[in-house]
Structures are given as structure tokens and as C-alpha cells.
Amino acid sequence: MKNEAPKPATILAQADHYIDATTGAVTPPLIAASTFARDADYAPRLPGVTYSRDGNPTYRQAEQVLAKLEGAADAMLVASGIAAGSTLLRSLSAGDHLVIPRVMYHGLREWVHSFSNRWDLAFSEFDPTAPNALEAAIRPGETKLVWIETPCNPTWDVTDIAAAAALAHKAGAKLAVDSTVATPLLTRPIELGADYVMHSATKYLNGHSDVVAGALAAAAEDELWAKARESRSLDGVILGPFEAWLVLRGMRTMHLRVQQSCASAMHIASHFSAHPKIERVLYPGLADHPGHEIAKRQMRGGYGGMMSIQVAGGRDAALRVAKAVQLFIPATSLGGVESLLEHRATVEGPDSPVPDNLLRISVGIEDVGDLVADLEQALTQA
Ligand SMILES: Cc1ncc(COP(=O)(O)O)c(C=O)c1O
Known part of the structure; x- marks a missing residue:
């Protein structure tokens, strides 16, 4: 009898049941070669593998x-x-x-x-929390790509992917x-109707804050996808094999890391939701978050490891808390095993639409009691 298709945890833990054909190694090798010899018939030995800017077996396994x-x-x-985002955007055509x-x-x-000016792209913005705003921003026949981010940095607003796909x-x-x-x-997202999915692989896919990488996936190998592939090769925005190897190694434990981050984030968000020094906790797992109902339908197994708090007392109070944490690391980025906290308006600069009392928190996999205690002590400085 044949097994059912393996579940995500199984695919991840075994890097898609990787067993090296030559050595039996259970971990994929790091192939650093920039170029690959052809066989006796002068054909590539592996399809598409002739030169690493076009394809390399180490990143092919992760892909x-x-x-x-x-x-x-x-x-x-x-x-x-x-680069994942811009590769797709650069694959659009002028106009x-x-x-x-x-x-x-x-x-x-x-x-x-x-850059949209340089690439002769027109764009419209929409407020993901306003009903009908996306529909109003789309120009039928003219709009070629609708971009959404969900949950969305750093308010964690949730966009209904199926509804957005239908409108697009x-x-x-x-x-x-x-x-x-x-x-x-x-x-x-593809199950919900999306055409392309983008990840900063720097975050949860790698999970260890030791690589910068990006990833794209496509529902079908359509025209825009073919252009994006061409753009990776001709713009040369490739990942080095070592970084690809690190992403693949990180992915093998992603299911456990994400599970723990989700559980801890839910715990921290609930714990601080009525804290006197906090104006508002933004986390899609909380019933009062504007995106909660969509998140309940769209997210399975947790609401993510990202949350924000708006500190009572404004910008200065928020900065005092950011400086007072002892376990949370005052750094940008997200999705690593260590918890990070940052004053988002400082990081984004003067044009940022982000409230200046907002602290963004990436919840890692440390002991959640330690994290709660650290935030409690830091909030006494607010
Ligand atoms: C949601 C999201 N998308 C894209 C990016 C960009 O990723 P990278 O820093 O790997 O270029 C980030 C980085 O913080 C992000 O948080």
C-alpha cells in the first residue's frame, strides 16, 4: 500500500526525503561550483544545471x-x-x-x-482595513498585478486572500x-487563489538570523513567471549556494519553530492586552484585532509570531521601553529563534506611516515566562 502524501512537517524534517544518490548522505551537499561539466554527449548532466547563475543543485533542493x-x-x-519582490515587479512591462x-x-x-517611475509603472495604494478599498484601487484591464501582504507589517492587518484573488x-x-x-x-495563498507567493527567506524559512535570502513561488509557470526566471538570471539576483544550503537546513525545523513562536506570541499578546502602560496590543490572534475573523478562516495552526504594542505615553515612553529590555534584543528583522523588539518609526524614518509609540516584537522560541517578565520590567520605564 502506498503512503498518503507527506504532511508539511515530514517534507520539512526530511528536506523532501533527501537521500544523496551517490553517497547515501541524509543531508543535501553544499555544491559551491560555479560551473558544471557536460557529459560525453555534450549535454548537461542535470537539467538546467550548466552555470550557477542559471541554476545550482543546492538551491534547487530548497526550491x-x-x-x-x-x-x-x-x-x-x-x-x-x-529581491524576490522586485524581481516580480521588474517583470511587469512599461505602462x-x-x-x-x-x-x-x-x-x-x-x-x-x-523606482516605479524609472520602470514606467503606475501604481495605486489601498487601505487594507477599509472595505471595498482594494476594489476601488484596481483598474480593470489596466491593473496587471495586485500586491498584498498578510499579516501586514507592522500592524498585522489581515487581508482576505480569496477575496483579493477574485477581485484581481x-x-x-x-x-x-x-x-x-x-x-x-x-x-x-495559492490554495486560496493567489498566483505568486513571496517570502523573505531571511525570516522564518531560515529562522536563525544568519542569512539574507528571498523566495518566490508560482501557481503556474505563466508569462510573468518566465520573465521573473529570466530576470533572476540576467539581473543576476541569485543566492549563493552556502546561503541556499543554510535556508534548506533552517527549513528542516521550521514547523517546530513556528509552532513555538505562535504559542508564545498568543500568550504574550493575551498577557499584555489589558496592561496599564499599553494603549493597544496588535496581534491577529486577539479577538479585538480588526483582522481576527479573516485570520481565523485563513490561517491554520496559529496566528504567527509577530505582534506590536502601542505604548501609553507616546514616542518617548516607547523608546524608553525599547532601551530597557534585557532579553528581547533591540534589533530589526523577524522570524528568528531569538526574540527581537524595535521602535518601528525610528527604523522606517520620517516618511513612515507607523504610529510613533509602536514597538514591533518578533517572538522567538525562548522560555515564554522569561519574555513576559522582561517586557513587564521594561514597561515600568514607560
Ligand atoms: C514582510 C517582509 N517582506 C519582505 C522583507 C524584505 O526581506 P529581506 O530583508 O530579506 O530583503 C521583509 C524584511 O524585513 C519583511 O518583513
Whole structure:
């Protein structure tokens, strides 16, 4: 009797049941070669593997794992999360119209604001929390790509992927989802109708804060995907084999890390939700979060490891708390095993739409009691 298709935890733990054909090694090797010899018939020995800028077996294995997790036709690793986003955006054509959320990962928002002119792309923004705002921003026949991020940095607003896909498709556009925070374990955008999924692999996929990497997955190998593949090769935004190897190694424990981060984030969010020094806790797992009902439908197994707190007393009080933490590490980024806390407005700069009393928290896998105690003591400085 044949086994059922393996579940995500099994695919991850075994790196898609990897056994090296030559040596029997249970971990994929790091193939650092830039170039690959052809066989006696002058054909590539592995399909598509002739030169590492076009393809390398080490990143192919990681891409295969990701494609399986996302239920995608294909996946590719690139040099960073922002390169994953910009690779897709650069694959649009001059004159195309793009729709983005008003609040999103600030680096990519900056890319659209600064570079869309150079690439002759028109764009409109929508408020992901306002009903009908996405529909109003889409221009039927003109919009080629709708970009959403869910849960969305750093308010963790949740966008209904199935509804966004239906609106995009009705207008003849494709839907891309930055699913970095949800991870392929909590949300599968392609199942919900998305065309492309993007991850900053720097975050949960790798999980150990020791690599910068990005990933894209596609529901079908369509025209835009073919252009994105070409762009990775011709723009040269490839990931080094060592970084790909680190991403693949990190992914093997992602299910356990994400499970723990979700459980701890839920605990911390609930614990501090009525704290006198906190104006508001933003976490999609809390019933009073505006995105909770959609998150309940769309996210499975947890609401993610990311949350924010708005400190009572404004910017100065928030900065005092950020400086007073002793276990939370005062650094940017997210999705690693260590918990981080940052004053988001400082990081994003003067144009940031983020409230200046907001502290963004990435919950890691430490003892949750230690984390709660650290935040409690830091809040006495608010
Ligand atoms: C949601 C999200 N998308 C994209 C990125 C960009 O990723 P990278 O820093 O790997 O380029 C980040 C980085 O913080 C992010 O949080």
C-alpha cells in the first residue's frame, strides 16, 4: 500500500526525503561550483544545471521543498526578500498598473515609490482595513498585478486572500502575496487563489538570523513567471549556494519553530492586552484585532509570531521601553529563534506611516515566562 502524501512537517524534517544518490548522505551537499561539466554527449548532466547563475543543485533542493509546501508549480530562491519582490515587479512591462497596500514592508513600499517611475509603472495604494478599498484601487484591464501582504507589517492587518484573488482576476490582474509572516505552514495563498507567493527567506524559512535570502513561488509557470526566471538570471539576483544550503537546513525545523513562536506570541499578546502602560496590543490572534475573523478562516495552526504594542505615553515612553529590555534584543528583522523588539518609526524614518509609540516584537522560541517578565520590567520605564 502506498503512503498518503507527506504532511508539511515530514517534507520539512526530511528536506523532501533527501537521500544523496551517490553517497547515501541524509543531508543535501553544499555544491559551491560555479560551473558544471557536460557529459560525453555534450549535454548537461542535470537539467538546467550548466552555470550557477542559471541554476545550482543546492538551491534547487530548497526550491523543491518550498514548492511542495506552497502547492506551487515552481519556486525560486533569490538574493533577498526584497529581491524576490522586485524581481516580480521588474517583470511587469512599461505602462502596467500595480496596486499595493498603504501599509506594508517599508523596503518594498520604498521600491515602488522610488523606482516605479524609472520602470514606467503606475501604481495605486489601498487601505487594507477599509472595505471595498482594494476594489476601488484596481483598474480593470489596466491593473496587471495586485500586491498584498498578510499579516501586514507592522500592524498585522489581515487581508482576505480569496477575496483579493477574485477581485484581481475579475479585472484581468494577477495576485501576489507577501506571505513572509504567515509562513507556508500557517497560510497557503495559492490554495486560496493567489498566483505568486513571496517570502523573505531571511525570516522564518531560515529562522536563525544568519542569512539574507528571498523566495518566490508560482501557481503556474505563466508569462510573468518566465520573465521573473529570466530576470533572476540576467539581473543576476541569485543566492549563493552556502546561503541556499543554510535556508534548506533552517527549513528542516521550521514547523517546530513556528509552532513555538505562535504559542508564545498568543500568550504574550493575551498577557499584555489589558496592561496599564499599553494603549493597544496588535496581534491577529486577539479577538479585538480588526483582522481576527479573516485570520481565523485563513490561517491554520496559529496566528504567527509577530505582534506590536502601542505604548501609553507616546514616542518617548516607547523608546524608553525599547532601551530597557534585557532579553528581547533591540534589533530589526523577524522570524528568528531569538526574540527581537524595535521602535518601528525610528527604523522606517520620517516618511513612515507607523504610529510613533509602536514597538514591533518578533517572538522567538525562548522560555515564554522569561519574555513576559522582561517586557513587564521594561514597561515600568514607560
Ligand atoms: C514582510 C517582509 N517582506 C519582505 C522583507 C524584505 O526581506 P529581506 O530583508 O530579506 O530583503 C521583509 C524584511 O524585513 C519583511 O518583513
